Amino acid sequence: MKSQSKTWNDPVLVAAVAPLAIVMLVFFLVPLAMTALLTFQTTQYYRLQWTWDLTIWTEIFSKPHYWTIMLRTVGMALICVVISILIAFPTAYALTTRLKTYSAQIQILIIFAFLTDAVLKTFGWILVLDRQGVANWLLSYLGLGPEAMDILFTPTGTMIGMVYNLAVYPMFTIYLSLARIDRDLVLASYDAGASRIRTFFEVTLPLSRPGLYSGAVLVFVLSLGAFLEPKVLGGGTSPLASELIRQSFETRVNWPLGAALTIVLIVIGALTLALAAAFVFRRTPAARRELA
Amino acid sequence: MKKGTAEMNKLANDMNRRSVLKGMGGMGLAAAGAAFLGMPRGAQAAESLNYMCWEGYNAPSILDPFQAANDATIAIDLITDSAGGFAKLAAGASRDFDLVSSDSPWIQRMGPAGFCRFLDDADFAEQYADFYPQFAAPFGPLQFEGKATGLPTRWGWVGPTVNTKFDTLEAWSSYAPVFDSAYKDKICLLDWGDWPIMPLALYAGVNPYEELDEAALGEVRKVLRAAFKNTRAIVGDLAIAQKGLLDGSFRALIGGGTYCTSSLRLKGHDYIQSIVPEPKDGLKQGIIWMEATGLIDNGRNSAIAADFLKYIVSPEVAKQLAITEATCNLVPNSKAEALFSEEEKKALQMDYMWTAWENSQFHTVAPNIDDMLAIWQEELAAR
Numbered sequence: 233m234k235s236q237s238k239t240w241n242d243p244v245l246v247a248a249v250a251p252l253a254i255v256m257l258v259f260f261l262v263p264l265a266m267t268a269l270l271t272f273q274t275t276q277y278y279r280l281q282w283t284w285d286l287t288i289w290t291e292i293f294s295k296p297h298y299w300t301i302m303l304r305t306v307g308m309a310l311i312c313v314v315i316s317i318l319i320a321f322p323t324a325y326a327l328t329t330r331l332k333t334y335s336a337q338i339q340i341l342i343i344f345a346f347l348t349d350a351v352l353k354t355f356g357w358i359l360v361l362d363r364q365g366v367a368n369w370l371l372s373y374l375g376l377g378p379e380a381m382d383i384l385f386t387p388t389g390t391m392i393g394m395v396y397n398l399a400v401y402p403m404f405t406i407y408l409s410l411a412r413i414d415r416d417l418v419l420a421s422y423d424a425g426a427s428r429i430r431t432f433f434e435v436t437l438p439l440s441r442p443g444l445y446s447g448a449v450l451v452f453v454l455s456l457g458a459f460l461e462p463k464v465l466g467g468g469t470s471p472l473a474s475e476l477i478r479q480s481f482e483t484r485v486n487w488p489l490g491a492a493l494t495i496v497l498i499v500i501g502a503l504t505l506a507l508a509a510a511f512v513f514r515r516t517p518a519a520r521r522e523l524a
Numbered sequence: 525m526k527k528g529t530a531e532m533n534k535l536a537n538d539m540n541r542r543s544v545l546k547g548m549g550g551m552g553l554a555a556a557g558a559a560f561l562g563m564p565r566g567a568q569a570a571e572s573l574n575y576m577c578w579e580g581y582n583a584p585s586i587l588d589p590f591q592a593a594n595d596a597t598i599a600i601d602l603i604t605d606s607a608g609g610f611a612k613l614a615a616g617a618s619r620d621f622d623l624v625s626s627d628s629p630w631i632q633r634m635g636p637a638g639f640c641r642f643l644d645d646a647d648f649a650e651q652y653a654d655f656y657p658q659f660a661a662p663f664g665p666l667q668f669e670g671k672a673t674g675l676p677t678r679w680g681w682v683g684p685t686v687n688t689k690f691d692t693l694e695a696w697s698s699y700a701p702v703f704d705s706a707y708k709d710k711i712c713l714l715d716w717g718d719w720p721i722m723p724l725a726l727y728a729g730v731n732p733y734e735e736l737d738e739a740a741l742g743e744v745r746k747v748l749r750a751a752f753k754n755t756r757a758i759v760g761d762l763a764i765a766q767k768g769l770l771d772g773s774f775r776a777l778i779g780g781g782t783y784c785t786s787s788l789r790l791k792g793h794d795y796i797q798s799i800v801p802e803p804k805d806g807l808k809q810g811i812i813w814m815e816a817t818g819l820i821d822n823g824r825n826s827a828i829a830a831d832f833l834k835y836i837v838s839p840e841v842a843k844q845l846a847i848t849e850a851t852c853n854l855v856p857n858s859k860a861e862a863l864f865s866e867e868e869k870k871a872l873q874m875d876y877m878w879t880a881w882e883n884s885q886f887h888t889v890a891p892n893i894d895d896m897l898a899i900w901q902e903e904l905a906a907r
Contacts, residue, residue: 279614297905363773385757465756468715471904483717484897485611
């Protein structure tokens with residue numbers, strides 16, 4: 233305890249931490265606080281009225297459609313996390329093992345795709361998923377008949393766009409985790425008689441957890457704010473939270489409502505992450521015994 | 525040559541990474557310092573205007589001649605949503621702008637809201653004299669308590685936009701196909717604020733431009749719910765809507781009208797047409813939309829801004845404003861008509877414009893618009 237207080241009295245440490253603390257305070261906490269304060273105002277004739285009441289919160293808690301969209305958003309984000317991880321893990325694993333020779337080249341290709349503007353990539357998918365698009369042409373060529381696939385302007389189209397734009401994040405975080413695994417541990421597992429599958433599940437997978445979790449968190453948080461994909465590939469018929477918030481701010485010019493929905497989304501996102509963290513970092517019986 | 529090579533080598537040796545970084549840093553500081561200290565950056569204009577506007581108004585072919593003739597610079601702030609533009613002005617930006625071009629109901633609102641200067645029609649008598657009689661002063665849709673809040677600049681109509689290769693125009697003499705199961709997954713609603721709501725409300729027998737009671741709002745809810753059943757997509761992007769219309773995956777666009785038709789027609793797709801349905805139950809089913817330009821009351825009230833307002837509605841400029849890269853639209857200046865080529869007139873459906881006008885409501889301030897937008901959100905969420 234004594235050493236802690238001494239540490240925080242250390243001017244060098246305070247000076248080192250202060251710039252980041254100030255940046256976080258000014259550019260994150262203050263805007264967040266202002267957003268929260270905005271939720272207690274109302275609008276009249278498209279102008280903000282400083283009323284300090286609970287009108288907006290009453291509306292949010294009395295209209296189920298806001299919650300329908302919020303839950304749909306969280307559901308889509310969780311599905312996106314699972315699919316992204318399922319794609320990213322084998323890719324990262326292959327890059328660190330089977331494709332090690334071409335790893336740099338493949339990474340450069342992935343980075344190029346990643347750095348290409350998301351608007352361009354998302355609109356590009358229309359040419360692929362359209363009824364007269366590349367995918368249907370290919371399916372027709374394979375004998376499945378014309379317009380065999382009709383997923384543009386559906387939630388499936390939205391999901392394809394989200395996974396395409398976001399799967400690269402866990403790809404790199406998992407790759408970094410896998411690349412740092414000491415090869416001797418894997419070899420030791422083999423020497424101890426473990427099969428490849430058992431080694432994977434008992435050595436490689438547990439050691440890649442940091443990359444797995446950080447990638448999942450990145451995908452989840454970015455999915456909650458997905459705007460372009462539901463709008464362009466989803467055809468706007470199953471709106472997610474970001475579109476609801478945009479409509480409230482822009483079309484309805486109801487800034488308090490938009491701010492309140494933003495707060496709701498942040499809280500739901502934070503709670504989901506907290507629950508996931510509690511589940512992931514729960515103490516196993518072995519760990520509990522060890523602690524005892 | 526040899527001496528030169530030796531010098532180059534010496535230079536290369538001297539130019540290590542640190543010195544290059546130092547040099548770049550120095551150049552950056554110098555540039556930043558110059559900006560702060562107001563060093564000469566080429567010719568400075570005598571006056572600068574800040575202009576909030578839709579696409580098209582910012583075309584260099586429109587702005588450049590005015591800037592050169594008046595020794596002024598015009599800084600543009602493009603809006604993609606009229607309500608958003610209004611909200612921005614309401615949030616305090618009205619102090620920074622001189623001019624605004626937006627949808628007419630929003631310009632009309634800006635007068636009483638205190639953002640726009642009220643105009644004396646007599647000051648613009650010369651401009652009004654060039655307008656079609658339908659836009660003559662005093663022009664009701666832009667008036668508030670007998671005072672004008674802006675001048676009309678572009679217009680068109682909202683009705684079903686149809687590809688006549690797939691459908692006859694007669695089939696769309698009403699909005700009935702929007703609800704016909706034969707058109708399931710073939711209807712595209714334009715995600716442009718209240719625009720898709722208004723025509724569907726009119727079809728339901730509700731005049732959305734009047735004060736609505738609960739029963740009328742209930743009818744709006746029912747008609748939106750029914751329309752969503754056949755809707756394939758609610759599209760905000762013009763290019764996606766136009767592509768779907770051309771390839772037949774969308775049989776009609778609802779809520780766009782001439783704004784998403786004319787540019788396609790000018791490119792040779794003259795089989796794409798926007799029409800106005802026949803009146804139903806005594807209600808005109810078409811909607812006339814109009815953009816207007818107003819002078820913002822920012823305390824400075826520049827005279828050059830008023831000159832720009834006269835300039836933007838002049839025949840030559842109006843013609844340029846009508847035919848832009850993204851869209852083609854009608855203009856209120858009758859003298860501009862003589863400047864259009866036959867192809868341009870055909871693209872703008874000028875032979876049909878007064879028929880559309882006769883069968884349309886004028887898009888004005890809708891008292892219950894927020895209720896209708898809330899219903900739109902609720903019904904969309906429930907899909």
